[in-house]
Amino acid sequence: xxxxxxxxxxxxxxxxxxxxxxxxxxxxxxxxxxxxxxxxxxxxxxxxxxxxxxxxxxxxxxxxxxxxxxxxxxxxxxxxxxxxxxxxxxxxxxxxxxxxxxxxxxxxxxxxxxxxxxxxxxxxxxxxxxxxxxxxxxxxxxxxxxxxxxxxxxxxxxxxxxxxxxxxxxxxxxxxxxxxxxxxxxxxxxxxxxxxxxxxxxxxxxxxxxxxxxxxxxxxxxxxxxxxxxxxxxxxxxxxxxxxxxxxxxxxxxxxxxxxxxxxxxxxxxxxxxxxxxxxxxxxxxxxxxxxxxxxxxxxxxxxxxxxxxxxxxxxxxxxxxxxxxxxxxxxxxxxxxxxxxxxxxxxxxxxxxxxxxxxxxxxxxxxxxxxxxxxxxxxxxxxxxxxxxxxxxxxxxxxxxx
Numbered sequence: 001x002x003x004x005x006x007x008x009x010x011x012x013x014x015x016x017x018x019x020x021x022x023x024x025x026x027x028x029x030x031x032x033x034x035x036x037x038x039x040x041x042x043x044x045x046x047x048x049x050x051x052x053x054x055x056x057x058x059x060x061x062x063x064x065x066x067x068x069x070x071x072x073x074x075x076x077x078x079x080x081x082x083x084x085x086x087x088x089x090x091x092x093x094x095x096x097x098x099x100x101x102x103x104x105x106x107x108x109x110x111x112x113x114x115x116x117x118x119x120x121x122x123x124x125x126x127x128x129x130x131x132x133x134x135x136x137x138x139x140x141x142x143x144x145x146x147x148x149x150x151x152x153x154x155x156x157x158x159x160x161x162x163x164x165x166x167x168x169x170x171x172x173x174x175x176x177x178x179x180x181x182x183x184x185x186x187x188x189x190x191x192x193x194x195x196x197x198x199x200x201x202x203x204x205x206x207x208x209x210x211x212x213x214x215x216x217x218x219x220x221x222x223x224x225x226x227x228x229x230x231x232x233x234x235x236x237x238x239x240x241x242x243x244x245x246x247x248x249x250x251x252x253x254x255x256x257x258x259x260x261x262x263x264x265x266x267x268x269x270x271x272x273x274x275x276x277x278x279x280x281x282x283x284x285x286x287x288x289x290x291x292x293x294x295x296x297x298x299x300x301x302x303x304x305x306x307x308x309x310x311x312x313x314x315x316x317x318x319x320x321x322x323x324x325x326x327x328x329x330x331x332x333x334x335x336x337x338x339x340x341x342x343x344x345x346x347x348x349x350x351x352x353x354x355x356x357x358x359x360x361x362x363x364x365x366x367x368x369x370x371x372x373x374x375x376x377x378x379x380x381x382x383x384x385x386x387x388x389x390x391x392x393x394x395x396x397x398x399x400x401x402x403x
Contacts, residue, residue, distance in 0.1 A: 003060045003061070003235075004060075005035065005058065005059065005060055005231070005232070005234065006057075006058070006059050006063075007030075007057070007058040007059075007071045007072070007185075008055065008056065008057050008058070008066055008067050008068070008069075008070040008071050008072075009026060009055075009056045009058065009070060009071065009072045009073075009074070009181065010053055010054070010055050010056075010070045010072070010073050010074070010084060010087065011023055011026065011053060011054040011056075011073075011074040011076070011177075012051065012052070012053040012054075012073065012074070012075055012076060012077075012079075012080030012083060012084055013051075013052070013053070013075070013076025013077050013079075013080055013174075014050070014051065014052070014076070014077055014079070014110065015050045015051070015052045017076055017077070017174075018076075018171065018174045019041065019052050019053065019054050019076070020041060020054070021174065021199065022054065022074065022076070022174040022177070022178060023039055023041060023054030023056060024199055024243065025174075025175065025178055025195045025196065025199050026054075026056055026074075026178055026181075026195075027039050027056060027243055028194075028195035028198050028199060028243060029178065029182055029187060029191050029192055029195045030056070030058045030187075030234075031236075031241045031243065032191045032194050032195055033187060033191055033231060033233060033234055033237065034233045034234030034235055034236040034237030034238070034239070035058050035059060035060060035234035035236065036058075036059055036060070036061065036062045036063060036234075036236070037056060037057065037058055037063070037243075038056070038057040038062075038063040038064065038065065038066065039054060039055065039056045039057075039066075040054070040055050040066055041053075041054045041055075042054075042055070050110050051079050051080065051083055051110065051111065051112075053080070053083075053084070055070070060234050060235055064395065068087050069087050069088055069089035069092070070084075070087055070088060070089065070092060071089060071091075071092045071093070072092055072093040072094075072095070072181055072184075072185075073087070073088055073092070073093070073094050073095070074095045074177045074178065074181060075094065075095065075096040075097075075100070076097070076173070076174065076177065077097075077100060078100040078101075078103035078105075078108060078132040079108050079110065079111050081094070081096060081100070081132050081135060081136065082105050082108070082111070082115075082119050082130070082132070082135065083111070083115060083119075085135055085139060086122065088139065088144050090142060090143035090144070091143055091144075091145070092144055092145065093144070093145045093146075093147060093181060093184050093185075094136065094139060094144050094145070094146045094147065095147045095149065095177045095180050095181055095184075096132075096136065096146070096147070096148055096149070097148075097149055097151045097173070098148045098149060098150050098151070099150075099151065099152060100132050101131075101132050101133035101136060101148070102131070102132070102133065103131070103132045104130060104131050104132075105119060105120065105130040105131070105132075106130065123135070126138065136148075145184070147180055147184060147221070147225055149176060149177065149180055149217070149220070149221075150220075151173050151176060154176055154213070154216050154217055154220060155169055155170060155172070155173065155213075157216050158172060158209070158212050158213045158216045161212055161216070162208070162209060162212055164209075168209070169209045169212075169213060172209055172210050172212075172213035173213075175192075175196065175210045175213050175214055175217075176213055176214070176216075176217040178192065178214075179192050179213070179214040179217040179218050179221070180217055180221050182218075183217075183218055183221040183222060183225075183227045183228070184221065184225065184227075184228055185228055185231055186227065186228035186229050186230045186231040187230075187231050188230065189214060189215065189218045192214045192218075193211050193214060193215075196210045196211055196214065197211075244396065245272065246396065246399065247269065247270075247272035247273040247275075247276060247356075248272075248273075248276050249396045249399050249400055250273050250328075250354055250399050250400075251273045251274075251276040251277045251280070252276075252400065253399060253400040254277065254300075254326050254352070255277065255280070255298065255300050256400075257324075258298075258324050259300055259324050259325065259326045259352070260299065260300055260301065260323050260324050260325070261300070261301050261302075261303065261314075261315065261318045261323050261324075261325045261326075262274055262277050262300065262301070262302045262303070262325070262326050262327065262328065263302075263303050263304075263305050263311040263312070263314045263315045263318075263325070263326075263327045264302070264303075264304060264305065264311055264327060264328050264329070265304065265305050265306070265307050265308045265310070265311050265329070265333060266304065267308070267329060267330045267331075267332075267333045268330065269330060269356045269358075269369075270328040270329050270330040270333070270354065270355075270356040271328075273328045273354060273356070274302055274304075274328055277300055277302045278302040281299060281300045281301065281302055282297050282298070282299050282300075284296060284297060285297065285298055307336065308329050308333035308334075308336040308337050309336050309337060309339065309340055311327045311329070311337075312327050312337045312340035312341070312344070312351070312353065313340050313343075314327075315327045315351050316340060316343065316344050316347070316349050316351055319349045319350055319351050320347075320349060325351055325352070326351065326352035326353070326354065327351065327352070327353055327354070328353070328354040328355075328356070329353065329354070329355060329356070330355065330356040330357070330358055331357065331358040331373060332362070334353075334355050334373060334376060334377065334380065335376075337353070337380070338380055338381050338382060339381075339382070341353075341380045341381040341385060341388075342381035342382055342383055342385045345381055345384075345385045345386065345387075345388060346383075346385075355373055355377050357369065357370050357371055357372060357373045357374070358370055358372075358373075359372070360372075371392075374390075374392060377390050378390050
């Protein structure tokens with residue numbers, strides 16, 4: 001029964017190793033099957049090679065969080081195995097590259113010393129040598145279903161079928177792990193292929209190589225591990241769905257709300273909202289909206305300023321000229337806007353400020369989320385900078401429909 005489906009999948013690997021694309025494709029696989037999904041990515045800010053991971057919750061009813069332990073771990077390198085082995089539930093799946101089995105934990109340079117020490121002590125208590133192969137054996141004894149993939153061999157088969165070089169298909173390894181998981185969960189190959197087509201829409205050569213890689217992997221898993229009984233379709237099968245981040249959905253809401261100018265200074269994580277508006281700033285309206293507004297298209301200008309204070313001042317100036325305006329920022333950027341916030345309140349200028357909250361004080365942790373700026377948002381601005389309307393949305397729906 002689809003209503004009993006409640007899965008949590010984690011994808012771990014090096015920063016820059018395709019964690020985001022793997023997560024996005026996995027989300028789409030489950031959406032194609034008709035389920036609601038919730039995904040969150042934990043990553044470092046511009047630190048190539050540092051460990052990052054994507055956690056995905058899958059349910060027939062709308063999930064509002066991820067959970068631990070997980071039902072499957074797609075380990076794109078040995079560090080992912082050492083970092084997340086104790087977050088695997090009994091009966092869960094571990095998908096890994098056979099070539100990573102010989103890796104000793106003390107040889108993993110990017111792994112944080114504190115994590116190494118914690119894992120070393122835990123494995124010592126369990127009597128497990130800190131080598132990936134020994135840890136995989138231990139997990140298997142604990143009831144974890146381990147699925148090793150000979151990724152180099154699968155890449156060679158894929159390249160031979162496409163009559164190209166292994167180098168040209170090297171990035172399909174992430175698709176291979178997703179396909180292996182899908183096979184073990186009883187998800188048909190067609191759903192994986194469709195997710196590839198959706199995610200890489202318009203890039204035929206990339207689609208072709210990833211689809212072939214998926215087919216090669218599915219055949220390998222079917223022959224060596226078997227394919228699970230079909231996962232039942234979820235309640236939303238064959239319905240039109242949308243995959244959107246919080247940044248995407250807020251940008252959409254602003255455009256639907258009639259914003260004609262969005263100013264910003266690039267700062268993580270708020271900048272993705274402005275980037276989305278930049279790439280969709282002239283969009284087609286549906287028939288009803290076009291008839292109501294008397295136009296087929298809705299324009300929105302996105303303008304990058306030299307700093308956050310300038311961004312808000314530009315928005316205020318445009319509002320005084322009659323435009324419907326907004327700006328977006330994060331953490332320290334909001335601090336820099338205080339003078340302009342006071343002016344906007346004093347002059348009674350309508351302007352929307354989206355605040356994407358980081359974790360921690362000062363510059364904070366740019367790639368982690370928090371709620372620490374809520375009071376700052378309420379009382380921002382010096383002097384008597386009140387009143388202000390502060391709306392704290394808790395999910396995508398609230399972000400689009402809160403009046």
